[in-house]
Amino acid sequence: MFQLSARFFILTITNLTLWRLGLGIWFFERVGDVSSLGQLLLGGLRIDLSLLAIIVAVPLLVAPWIGHSRRVQTVVTWWYRFWWLLIIFMELVTPEFIAEYDTRPNRLFFEYLVSPQEVGSMLLEGYIGAIFTVLLLTVFAWFIGRRLIRPVDTREAVISHAGTRLAITLACFLLCFFAARGTLQHRPINPALVAFSDDNLVNVLALNSLYSTAYALYSLRHESDAGKHYGKLAESEVIRLVRTAAGLDASPEDLTHPSVHRQQPVQKPVSPMNLVIIVEESLGARYVGALEGENLTPNLDALADEGWWFEQLYATGTRSVRGLEALVTGFFPTPARAVLKLPRAQRHFFTLADLLGQNGYHSRFVYGGESHFDNMKTFFLGNGFREIHDLPAFQDPRYVGSWGASDEDMFNELDRLLSADDQPTFTLAFSVSNHSPWEFPEGRIAVQGEAQSRENAVRYADWALGQFFAEARRSQYWDNTLFLVVADHDSRVSGADVIPIEHFHIPALIIGPGIVPKRDERLASQVDLPPTLLSLLGIDGSHPMLGQDLTRQNPNRALMQYGDRFGFRTGNQLVVLRPDQPASQFEIQDGTLASQPVSPTAMKSALAHALWPSLAYRKGWYTASTRGEAGLGNGVSFAGH
16 A cells, blocks of 8 residues: 555656646746746645645555555555546646636635536637547546556555554654645645745746645635734724724724714715616726727727716726625625625625615616626625516527626616616616627627637627617616716736736726716725715715715725735835735836835735724624614515526
């Protein structure tokens, strides 16, 4: 059994090292130089030893006691073959995952497993070649495993002396324990101990993909406590700093809900206005001509001249649920999953729909796909929304792709619903067409280059948006509706910077009655939009949001969650918090980051904003204000379900 374990160990660690070397060469420009490549391989060796020590520990510890019979060797052989195949499979899917997310497989890898229909159809439509290659290489790896990981023809006698057995077991235990722990420091080895670069991708290349995914799963136990990621700060200090930064009194009146405050509107319309938030999938600033992007959005660019256009608005994250979290709840980002997925947020969590509902609004969610994806349906219906209008409720959609009905179908439904409303409504509408594999109906745009490309998907999404606004202008609801058009996040966020801030830059436009056209160059965040909309709607009420009303305030800051990193930008200064590492600070110079000495004041402010949402979630501070338990289900519509 010891020979079999040695074979598995040598074969696996050789393959992982060669695979890591290949990735290092592929991204050599980002790795740096030969010495950095050496650091990558050395750090990777430590991680591989840790993982393999855990895998071989069970066979090695029981070997002195159960002998080396053929039956025992067969069981151990299949144990090692299973792990060999899993390790190699995870490495094979890594290049495509890196191309999409600029990191090794992590929490996203297993989160998507709960949505096999959407993800499966996307993969079959857009990645069939890559899937075929991975399957072919996996089969090849399986045959290699069967050839090299096989029972050893040994005639070793069973160790009969109990003392010898105990000694061998103890030696194996110590060897595996220290290899798995990977260090003599207080904490065992983790990704931070092999990190040597500000580039997140370079650091995760030092891992292996089974380890990175398993570590992400293991880290879920800390997801409600950012303090275990970034460091500690007194609870009272966190409250004081975030309230002061939001323009509130340092001390809250109600310590059980320390961020709740009354917001008075900047105006009071004669009659209640409808609110429509249109969330554009993956529409980063780099595609938007009005933001000096690639000129792929002529319709949005034209609308920018007719409303309140934000030049420096930043997303809070890189996934749709993070954008929805910011826009619907005003909640700050955390290293945990977005609140749409967290168990304690499924009921009594504050949303715009809850507050607007208290003011006579009917709230709905319109989505071209299946609203159960990313737990949107459960979260929205549990927190103030009264109607879910998703794909099953659509009337004869003209085109349905991997992620659902096309944007023009979604906008047709939106127009039909708004035209039929007989009371003030809040509608959250979420597009899908600008999502890989970038499917949209033919004959709508002048396709350039490869038809199924992100650039053409952006062109189509912009075309559909333009068609909707052209139709909306002719409607009865136009003169009584406030619109916000905003992206959830950029697409394929990547880059060598510790926080690729250019990929957090997104478009946002408020247009409607009473909105004076202007270009707003102030630095702001997605979390500032909900309070601003309440002010424009004339809503006078209390809420826990710490975003700022842009009709009155100038936040001059942006919060950005990038994987397990938290970025806090104020002006041209960026403070970055990373797990188990000291804070770092940078000056933003023409889109590049120049390292600066860390200001204790700036670091403490960043830490407070990173810790606040975890505290608020764990302690139940971010609750809906006055909804009664009995009223939660009244008037809820499950359109199409």
